[in-house]
Amino acid sequence: MTTLTIGIIGAGRIGRLHVDNLRLIPQIRIKSISDVFVTDQLKAWAEEKQIEVVTTDYHDLLNDSEIQAIFICSPTTTHATIIKEAAEAGKHIFCEKPVSFSVEETEAALAVVEKAGVKLQVGFNRRFDANFRKVHNLVKEGAIGTPHVLKITSRDPQPPGVDYIKSSGGLFMDMTIHDFDMARYIMGSEVVEVSAHGAVLVDPAIGEAGDIDTAIITLKFENGALGVIDNSRQAVYGYDQRLEIFGDKGTAQADNVRETTVELSTVERVEKEKPLYFFLERYTQAYVEEVNEFISVCLKDSEVSCSGFDGLQAERIAKAAKQSLETGVPVQLKPLVKA
Amino acid sequence: MTTLTIGIIGAGRIGRLHVDNLRLIPQIRIKSISDVFVTDQLKAWAEEKQIEVVTTDYHDLLNDSEIQAIFICSPTTTHATIIKEAAEAGKHIFCEKPVSFSVEETEAALAVVEKAGVKLQVGFNRRFDANFRKVHNLVKEGAIGTPHVLKITSRDPQPPGVDYIKSSGGLFMDMTIHDFDMARYIMGSEVVEVSAHGAVLVDPAIGEAGDIDTAIITLKFENGALGVIDNSRQAVYGYDQRLEIFGDKGTAQADNVRETTVELSTVERVEKEKPLYFFLERYTQAYVEEVNEFISVCLKDSEVSCSGFDGLQAERIAKAAKQSLETGVPVQLKPLVKA
Amino acid sequence: MTTLTIGIIGAGRIGRLHVDNLRLIPQIRIKSISDVFVTDQLKAWAEEKQIEVVTTDYHDLLNDSEIQAIFICSPTTTHATIIKEAAEAGKHIFCEKPVSFSVEETEAALAVVEKAGVKLQVGFNRRFDANFRKVHNLVKEGAIGTPHVLKITSRDPQPPGVDYIKSSGGLFMDMTIHDFDMARYIMGSEVVEVSAHGAVLVDPAIGEAGDIDTAIITLKFENGALGVIDNSRQAVYGYDQRLEIFGDKGTAQADNVRETTVELSTVERVEKEKPLYFFLERYTQAYVEEVNEFISVCLKDSEVSCSGFDGLQAERIAKAAKQSLETGVPVQLKPLVKA
Amino acid sequence: MTTLTIGIIGAGRIGRLHVDNLRLIPQIRIKSISDVFVTDQLKAWAEEKQIEVVTTDYHDLLNDSEIQAIFICSPTTTHATIIKEAAEAGKHIFCEKPVSFSVEETEAALAVVEKAGVKLQVGFNRRFDANFRKVHNLVKEGAIGTPHVLKITSRDPQPPGVDYIKSSGGLFMDMTIHDFDMARYIMGSEVVEVSAHGAVLVDPAIGEAGDIDTAIITLKFENGALGVIDNSRQAVYGYDQRLEIFGDKGTAQADNVRETTVELSTVERVEKEKPLYFFLERYTQAYVEEVNEFISVCLKDSEVSCSGFDGLQAERIAKAAKQSLETGVPVQLKPLVKA
Structure with a gap:
């Protein structure tokens, strides 16, 4: 197979982003796009992007x-x-991401994928960020020795609207799910216990919608290591995406990415750039790498590195975190052997 | 009162450090030192330091x-x-620090101090570190707004001997107690709930001695904020002492201190200095400030800023952390009104 | 005009880079490419890039x-x-860049361009680097006040071959010319005096070829400020591209760009990433911005920001630097009014 | 010799600073201090410092x-x-520093010292700064290979009064002299040529007093390397003291020192501490080390590491720089063999 014909289901922000990134790949033809709302604006956009078919029915x-x-x-x-x-x-x-809001539904879907023998890649774009990938590789190469403690800080610059919150599946399923996947990716080991603490500190309306906006989640991994994730729906200084993994031979840290390296010193202060504002800015290149890998996997019939199993595991951790938050005690996760 | 005559009980490493720092203060006369082991070496040292009396009996x-x-x-x-x-x-x-291994004993001692009307300062030296003090001040000035999340990383460069471990009161009472105090100092609010997770990852001998060497402790504060401390008995790259406090108007971070600002770039890598090796290097100046404040408090009859109450609170948190580790569930701390 | 048809003269590394970047712009059709050597490889490459015509004759x-x-x-x-x-x-x-090795030739060429009324943009790609652009903007906004001193460090990771050196026009015309342009761009003022010092420290073969490989050049600007550029043909740790502008209200510095933000601390050292290796890595995005601006200027008939005049001025400074190096004394540059 | 009795000539800011630092050394007795103005304040100060004699006559x-x-x-x-x-x-x-404003006078004084066989240390305090010392050691250990280029940035936070300027010997003799010494210290090679450029950009009154306030000085060293120093009498953001030495195996940079490592991120900006304000803050510890070394040299009869010869050489470079500024051409320095 040397070319790939693609269809896009959903013409929202992320669907359109993938279209732009796919168009950078020579072997790709994006033939069709579907969306429940087909506007003139969408039709014009599709034409500009040389997408032939625009339809309301993804079938x-x-x-x-x-x-x-x-x-x-x-x-x-x-x-x-x-x-x-x-x-x-x-x-x-x-x-x-996420594959679904229900572990059972996800399992059922994965079973069909398994049977059909098609590729399934889940959109954990952060795995394709050069900074986190570098840390992942350092861990694999043994640069920090045996991992002991993983720390992930993940804060959005601003909370989504309350309507979004209500249908989001909650902080853990909507936002932390990326961090749960990252934890597995960096640690190279499965999560076996989750303890979650949460609070409503950013906006009472989020609490009224039944969700939290601030959280600290402690993880235990199969390899005996510990982990901790801290989340906030609002970091006023921008998207805060950092992590550290500490082991018996050292520690590796990935810091935020800034627009430039410029530093300005005046009588008032020394200032540098803020972190890149949000995921579209921070993960621009990661989104490109992500679709490149998917296309390469399809064309070369190679193995998906961020699979349905990864999607399932992140959901299971998110579900356990929710249960821990509700019950106030740690929740164990049974091992699940990758099919 | 314009001068102060001092006696030192205990001529170990920290006792001798205080002597050196006290000798920098003009108003001070260090008259006596006691230690259960009075060696010729100690006598010679005392003479060099112009300490008149050396005795085995602190009475x-x-x-x-x-x-x-x-x-x-x-x-x-x-x-x-x-x-x-x-x-x-x-x-x-x-x-x-700590005042004692028993909250009851500490309370009893504080009651006597209270009644006697003398000053009591507890040796939480890190409060006097310029970096943490700066963060404390930024929080007080409102620079980060209402605090939401506090994060403290505290790792020693190497574990103490197993004999020390056995009589140390355990990781939380021996090592994390500094972080518990720091948490209260930076947050300006009391801890109301503690959830502790621990592991033996550095040295099995520590586990055999009944202790842990790696921990993640989650805190809830009276003001609704969350906190997390991560500890290790061994960071091979040196003493790792960092913290961050995040609020609705921003975040303030204190990084490690390094010997110099020098950076070397070669064909192999870009390298900079490691963190200062351990507490004697990192907190050199903090120890000076600490005794300066105590002497000033005594001479001016002013209020102790790091009091017996602070010592008691840190112990109570440490005790709760131990209980949480043993029971596997969060432990609530009842409010204790400062006398 | 809503689309632009382009021809490329020269199918070397930089010509091919521009092709790739131009292909990201929707309004562009690259119709033809010429090169004195038309190989099968070039033909295949051109086909892949959908370039219709491949010829040996740029006419x-x-x-x-x-x-x-x-x-x-x-x-x-x-x-x-x-x-x-x-x-x-x-x-x-x-x-x-450069327009030519001779100021007179360049002036003659610019005169023809002027008369023909076509756009001419010179390839000073570094102006389009986000870091330097930021500093340029800070200066324009007055963030550093009145400029006093400009410092540019510009070092290549490895010297070109001696054959290249021989036909390069010399260090100042080949390499420093970028820095001369950058100096004018950042300072916003013309150079009126140049004092050059050079040495052969990297490779004696460069000296035998009649060139230098290490230089420090001091500049005086029309606005009274001073500047200094330091160059080396070989920085073993990678492409070193930094600058600073200091004024009466502060200083702004642009540091090197690194592949990731990852920092690794071990018992041996704390290490971070080296600078991006060379111009293709460092200026990837600058090359994209550069052609975007040129295309936009053509389509909108707007003014070129990096013009033939800029090319001429940089050459005049390079020529003066060479003269200063040869004579051992500062060389004055007469003001040249932009046509 | 196990103790040393000291006399201080001159009770100004720097004389008093040395007194405080000398008092930290156990083997020292400061017996006398002289100053042309003996005030009651000085007497009280001397008493507090346990200095027995206060006199107007240094004889x-x-x-x-x-x-x-x-x-x-x-x-x-x-x-x-x-x-x-x-x-x-x-x-x-x-x-x-400086030994005198006249190379001849300095030479005459050194001859007397030589004949008398006493120790003479010149107060180039910056050699004792841990950052610059580290770079010096890296160079000596070969970490950067053969040195090619040295860069020193040295800017004061504010200019002295015009009266001071008038009797200062000029920028090069008063301020840059530290950098000339630093250049020799870091490079480990003598300066053989100096080219100076200067300007009056900070304050016209400095120009009216016959001095400059901004300078760029290019150096050639005996080992073939090049160097450049940039000076300003006024960096509004604080004392700017940085240097870099670049060689065939790498580059070593010493950055400014800041009060704390704290970084504050808000919606407006990310800010960190400014450099330590001026020499008393930046070189606090260097002044301590400096007198420690002098006392150690006297007590152990060992060799002075920052000698009269070093003082002389720095003056010779300063004088050459002044001549270059006045004549507009580079000035050669004849080699001077250390006695």
Whole structure:
């Protein structure tokens, strides 16, 4: 296979971002896009991007024998169903995170994917960030020795609207899920226990919507190491994405990325740039790498590095975290052998 | 009062350090030092430091009417008794941390101090570090707004011997107690809940001695904020002492201190200095400031800023952390009104 | 004008880089490429890039009425002639630096461009680097007040071959010319005096070829400020591209860019990433911005920000530097009013 | 010799600073201090410092057979005479920089010192700064290979008064002299050529007083390396003291020192501490080390590491720099073999 014909399901911000990044890859033809709302604006945009078909029904894409791979960028509640249908239609699948809000649904979808033998990559874009990848590689190379403690700081610059919060699956499923995946990616070991603490400190409306906006989650890993994640829905200085892994031979830290290296010293202060504002700025290149890898996996029939199993595990941790928050005690996670 | 005559109880490393720092203060006369082991080496050292009396019995210091203030640098198990005796003898007291291994004993000692009306300062030297003090001041000035999350990383460069571990009171009482105090100092609010996780990852002998060497402790504060401390008995790259406090208007971070600012770039790498090796290097100046404040408090009859109450609170948190580690669930701390 | 048809003269490394960057711009059609050596490899590459015409004679491009703009990426000795022919053919021109090795030739070429009324942008790519642009903007906004001293460090990771050195025009014309342009860009004032010091410290073969490999050049600007550039042909730790501008209200510094923010601390050392290796890595995005601006200038008929005049001024400074090096005394530059 | 009796000539800021630092050394007795103005304040201060004799005539110190070493902290115009008299009186000498404003006078004074066989240390305090010492050691150990380029940035936070300027010997003799010494110290090679450029940009009154306030000085060293120093009398953000030495195996940089490591991120900016304000803050510890070394040299009869020869060489470079500034051309320095 030397070229790949693609269909996109969901023409929101992230769907359109993937289109732009896919268009940088020579072997790609984006034939179709579906969205429940097809506006004139969308049609014009699709034309500019040389996408031939715009439809309200994603089944048009699944039924199109030319389309070999689909990107699922529709709301989370639709993911599991579309995955199953797409797998049965023999399409390779790139699906945004999370796979679903229900571990059972995700497991069912993965079973269909497994049976169909198609590729499924889950959109944990942060794995493709050069900084975190470097730390991952240092750990693998043994640069920090045996890992003892993992620390992840993950703070958004501003909270989403309360409507979004209500349908988000909650902080752990919506936001921390990235950190749960990152924890597994960096540590190279599965999470076996989760203890979550949360608070509503950013906006009472988030609490009224039944969610929290601030959290500290402690993890125990199968390899005996400990981990801790701290989250906030609002860091006024910008997107705060840092991590550290500490082991018996040293520690590796990934700091925030800034627009420039410029430092200004005046009579008042020495100042440097703030962190890149949000995920579109910080993970610009990671999104490119992410789709590059998916396309390469499809074309070369190689193994997906960020798979449905990874999506499932992150969801299981998120679910355990929620349970820990509600019960006030640590929650154990049973080992799950990768199929 | 314009001069102060001092007695030192305990001529170990920290006792001798205080002597050197006290000798920088013009108003000070260090008259006597006691230690259960009086060697020729100690006598020679005392002479060099112009200390007139060397004795095996600390009661000689308490019975000396010239001595106005004592430094308790003897083993922790002796602290409470000496505090009580010294207070009853009308001496001002500087006591190394922790006050005791028992909250009840500490409370009893504080009651005697209270009644005697003498000064008692507890040796939480890190409060006098310029970096942490700066963060404390930024929080007080409102620079980060309302605090949401406090993070403290505290790692020693190497574990003490197993004999020390056995009589140390355990990681939380021996090492984390500094971080518990720091947490209260920076947050300006009391801890109301503690959840502790621990592991033996540095040295199995520490586990066999009944202790842990790696820990993550989550705190809830009275003001609603969350906190997390991570500890290790061994950071091979040196003493790791960092903290961050995040609030609704920003975040303030104190990084490690290094010997120099020099950076060397070669074909292999860009390298900079490691953190200062251990507490004697990192907190050199903090120890000076600490005794300066104590002497100033005694001379000016002003209020102790790091008091017996602070010592008691840190112990209560340490005790709760131990209980949480043993029971596997969070432990609540009842509010304790400062006398 | 809403689309632009382009021809590329010179299919070397930089010509091909521009092709890749131009292909990211939707309004662009790259119709033709010329090179004195047309290999099968070049033909295959051109096909992959959807370039229709591959020719050995750049006149084919100039004679093609469809082509509206050309990129001159051929050897420096050909630049002035091609600029004149292209201008007379009514093509807009992007020309790599330097315009020529002779101030007189450059002036003659600029005169033809002026008369023809076409756009000419000179390839000082570093102006489009986000870090230097930020410093430029800070100076313009008055953040450092009145500039007093400008410092530029510019070191290549490895020297070119001696054959290249021999035909390079010398260090000042080949390498420092970027820094001379940067000096004018950041300072916002013309250079009126140049004092150059040089040495052969990297490789005696460079000296035998009649050139130097290490230099310090002091500048005086029309606004009274001073400047200094230091160059080396070989910084073993990578491409070293830093600058600072100091004024009566402060100082602004642009540091090197590194691949990641990761820092690794071990028992041996604390290490961070080396600077990005060379210009292709460091200025990846600057090259994109550079062609974007040129295309935008052509399409919107707006003013070129990095013009032939800028190319001429940098050459005049380079020539003066060479003269200063040879004579051992400072060389004055007469003011040249921008046409 | 196990103790040393000291006399201080000149009770200004620097004389008093040395007193405080000398008092930290157990083997030292500061017996006498002289100053042309003996006020009640000075007497009280001397009493507090346990200095027995306060006199207006420094000859009282030279004639006191108990006094073994003197510190010359009086105005520069008096240095050479006092050095000669003190040497003839057999006293070891610590002299503030510069030794004199005249190379001939300095040479004459050094000859007397040489003949008398007493120690003479010149107060180039910056050599004792841990950062610069580290760079010096890295160079000596070969960490950067063969040195190619040395860069020193040295800027004061505010200019002295015009009266001071007038009697200062000019920027090069008063301020840059430290950098000339640092250049020799770091490079480990003598300066053979100096090219100076200067400007009056900070304050026209400095120009009216016949001096400059901004300078760039290029150096050539005996080992073939190049160097550049940039100076300003006023960096509004604080004392700016940085240097870098670049060689064929790498580069070593010493950055400014800041009060704390604290960094504050808010919605407006990320800010860190400014450099330590001025020499008293920045070189606090260097001044301590400096007198420690002098005392150690006297007590152990070891070799002075910052000698009269070093003082002379720095003056010769300063004089050459002035000549270069006045003539507009580089000035050669003849090699001077260390006696």
